[in-house]
Amino acid sequence: MSVAYPLFQAIGIKSDDSVAIKQLASKTGISVERLRYYDKNRILPSDTDLDKICSVTNIPRLKLKLLMGCLDRKTIAAIQNKAEEIYEIIKTDSPSLPADTTTPRLMFKTDYGQLYQGNCLDLMRDMEAETVDLVFADPPFNLSKNYPSGIDDNLNKSDYLEWCEAWLNECIRILKPAGSLFLWNLPKWNSHLSGFLNHRLTFRHWISVDIKYRFTIAGRLYPSHYSLLYYCKGEKPKTFHPDRLPLEICSHCYRELRDYGGYKHKMNPRGVNLTDVWYDIPPVRHKRYKQREGANELSIKLIDRIIEMASDQGDIVFDPFGGAGTTYVVAEMKHRRWLGIEIGSVDDILSRFQKLDQERDYLQQIREGYNCLFTNKTVKVRREKGLWTSESVREKAQMCVKTQGKGKKKALGIQTELDFSGINNRSKLT
Ligand SMILES: C[S@@+](CC[C@H](N)C(=O)[O-])C[C@H]1O[C@@H](n2cnc3c(N)ncnc32)[C@H](O)[C@@H]1O
Structure with a gap:
């Protein structure tokens, strides 16, 4: 084909x-x-x-x-x-629809979501157009891996890309106008698939997620990032509220890693803007955290960031490649409706839903580290060490205003009206 x-x-x-x-x-x-x-x-x-x-x-x-x-x-x-x-x-x-479709089986339901077992193409072909707010897809990478589902992960290049285009076409069809689509893959494949998507959706970002994923190969650079493509349907996405990250600090001395010179008073107390290079997503390797042996499983931190950025509570999130069910678990905890499917066994996903409390604690921990310039723990240690914090900078600025009078404010370049009232602490799970 x-x-x-x-x-x-x-x-x-x-x-x-x-x-x-x-x-x-x-x-x-x-x-x-x-x-x-x-x-x-x-x-x-x-x-x-x-x-x-x-x-x-x-x-x-x-x-x-x-x-x-x-x-x-x-x-x-x-x-x-x-x-x-x-x-x-x-x-x-012109290609006709394959005749051998099988209806996926509903395996599990929660207040928010539904999990099916079967081929994602069969499920999507049955779905109405423009019904989903956010699509996240993490397909097999065609690296000859042994998936528990026994799928063929060793297609020739052209067949793999043709298969990707077929399910991407369906994802695009079921995506609502102004909905967002994220595609996780190796740069090798996403460099082709972005060419396909560029003709159908609006390109937003190529996000590089810094995770080492292979051993070094002689004559090659060390593969050190995954590609996360971000597109929206139409000119602008309906929802875009990226998290802000804390300043990077040294884990030993708690000093900031970069020198902000005289500009720290201008720093947003809600943290720094998210960029298109993500350094802080951990690989899921440790047995204790891994839900499923022998196959890729993404970090909750990654999925949380995407869902937070591109959906609101009550929105519908769709992931065509269930795996260990990370997307569904995060969507459930964040009160998004979700729809999922896995071609192989869904047992790992089901058992994961039985111990959601552990995952909830971890997610809470992650979210507490966002939308602030320093986490609570860092603020405490920095205070003990006499290092600046948002509050100390603000107090200093206010002192200057009092002592030097209004006229000199501008000359000092001090932002005297830092507004903390509008801090949007989306780190709390509601
Ligand atoms: C890379 S894994 C997804 C991992 C998932 N993101 C996670 O964090 O657990 C891809 C999964 O897609 C499944 N899969 C492959 N082809 C499929 C298809 N046509 N329909 C549904 N699932 C499929 C595989 O069995 C595998 O479990």
Whole structure:
């Protein structure tokens, strides 16, 4: 079910026909190794190689590009110009819905959510359009992992991307206008999938989440971040209230890690703006915290941040890839309605819902560290050490105003009216 042909198929050679490949190599002067690289990775041969291949095979450049599905903007524009004619030729080829759909089974219900077992595509095809406020998706990464569900995690590149596009299309269809979609994947896959999403939704951010996820491989950089794509349907998201983070401090001496010089009085007492690089999301590795052996499980901290940023209480959150159910657990605790599905066993998710209190305590701890410049513990230690806190800076500023009079306020650059009344302490779970 590949979308485009790899090089050998495009020029009519079987990829296991080493005699034909050797002949092509000798006629073009391109090494067998390089030809195989183009074929395996479905990469359009570089300019001079393309010329040689086209002249030896008598296939025009444009035709080879079309056969390989490697379309640049110029080619796409040419296709658009001829859309009427092309449509007439290919209209009967348009893909039809697969016949072998199975209705997912409802396994579990809470006041807020419903968990199904089955294929997410089957569930979504049954859902009405524009009914979900937030989609978060963490699909398998096609890394040949052994999932408990036994799914094929070793598809060829083209089949994997085609599968991703199929369920993303459904996610986009069920997303409400102004709803948000987050896609968690390796940069390798998200670099392709963002191209697909850019034509369908509005790009908001490529968030890099700093987590080391593999061992070093010789000749490669150490893979150290996951990609979290953030899109919304329409121009702006309905909901956007990102948490603010505390200042980064040294865990030994409690001093801030960066020098804010004379500007600390200007710092927002609610903490610093969230950026698109997240350094503080822990991997879930420790057995004590992991709910499920042998498969990826995301941190509650990550899901909490996304749900907090892009949904309100009562909104509907949908995650098509249940795994250990992190999204559903967090949505439940944060009073969002949720809808979930897992193709494999849902036992881990069910047992997780039996011990929600532990998860609730952890979530509470996480949230207490947000929307303040320093956590309560840090404030206490910094006071003991004689280091500044929001309060001490404010008191100092007020003293200056009293002693130096109104006229000098501006010259000192002191913000005398820091308003603490509006501190939005969303860290409390309601
Ligand atoms: C990376 S894991 C998700 C982990 C989850 N985010 C968590 O924190 O626990 C992906 C999950 O999707 C499931 N899955 C794969 N294909 C599926 C499909 N077509 N429909 C539903 N679930 C699927 C796999 O069995 C696996 O458990």
